[in-house]
Amino acid sequence: MSVLVAIPARYASTRYPGKPLVPLTGATGQKRSLIERSWRAAQAVSGVDRVVVATDDDRIRDACQAFGAEVVMTSSDCANGTERCAQVHARLASEHEIVVNLQGDAPLTPHWFVEDLVTGLRAAPDAGVATPVLRCDGAALNGFLADRRAGRVGGTTAVFAADHSAMYFSKEVVPFTSRTYADTDDTPVFHHVGVYAYRPDALAAYPQWPAGPLEQLEGLEQLRFMEHGRKVLCVEVQARGRQFWELNNPEDVPKLEAMMRDMGLE
Numbered sequence: 001m002s003v004l005v006a007i008p009a010r011y012a013s014t015r016y017p018g019k020p021l022v023p024l025t026g027a028t029g030q031k032r033s034l035i036e037r038s039w040r041a042a043q044a045v046s047g048v049d050r051v052v053v054a055t056d057d058d059r060i061r062d063a064c065q066a067f068g069a070e071v072v073m074t075s076s077d078c079a080n081g082t083e084r085c086a087q088v089h090a091r092l093a094s095e096h097e098i099v100v101n102l103q104g105d106a107p108l109t110p111h112w113f114v115e116d117l118v119t120g121l122r123a124a125p126d127a128g129v130a131t132p133v134l135r136c137d138g139a140a141l142n143g144f145l146a147d148r149r150a151g152r153v154g155g156t157t158a159v160f161a162a163d164h165s166a167m168y169f170s171k172e173v174v175p176f177t178s179r180t181y182a183d184t185d186d187t188p189v190f191h192h193v194g195v196y197a198y199r200p201d202a203l204a205a206y207p208q209w210p211a212g213p214l215e216q217l218e219g220l221e222q223l224r225f226m227e228h229g230r231k232v233l234c235v236e237v238q239a240r241g242r243q244f245w246e247l248n249n250p251e252d253v254p255k256l257e258a259m260m261r262d263m264g265l266e
Helices: 034-043 058-066 081-092 111-122 138-149 200-208 213-218 223-227 252-263
Strands: 003-009 023-025 031-033 050-055 070-073 098-102 129-137 156-160 166-170 186-192 195-198 232-236
Touching (some): 023 252, 031 034, 034 058, 034 098, 050 081, 081 098, 129 156
Antiparallel strands (some): 156 166
């Protein structure tokens, strides 16, 4: 099954305008933009036939073309990355059987997260979309809780059924637990990793549906599938000792740079 990876990137982020072009310094002192690092992460995924950046901004297009990325221009009316991916798939008139949405703010996404995600969707013919989840250790959970106490959104959490079909996603920390966890403890909380794999029919249907109340309240695009009765498969992935974080706020820049130094990522 052929795989297309689209990397949505917009300049006018509400929480962090210009985020895709923010430079991040790696372990060797090399500065590369967030979008270039995300593109490089996509290039490392095996079994992918094509990688494109999807944007509506000329500054992002020019920066991406300068480091060799293929760019597809999309409408500024796209409400989220999934709508942008739907436009990419339609405009390319591609026959790819799986489309992966690799968020442009997650440059530390390990290649096996995406590979395992595609494998999981292939094995679940009743699911139109799949997304990875990563069990939080105590350090990650305590970081989420600290962000929420400070009024920041540090990440998204997921709860799912025994068959791994999603029950809910939230920017709050769910499920609630009253226990205190040491940094190395396993916890019952799963971090939702902002990557999606879609079957083309589900992706094409998505822009035709109105955003539901839960999507609007949480600001989470994947809830639209659930509010319209589509199964979202949660694929559990393993960190394998790799640190992972998205760039959500300016405060996350030093955190990502420290992780890159620790992991020796240039």
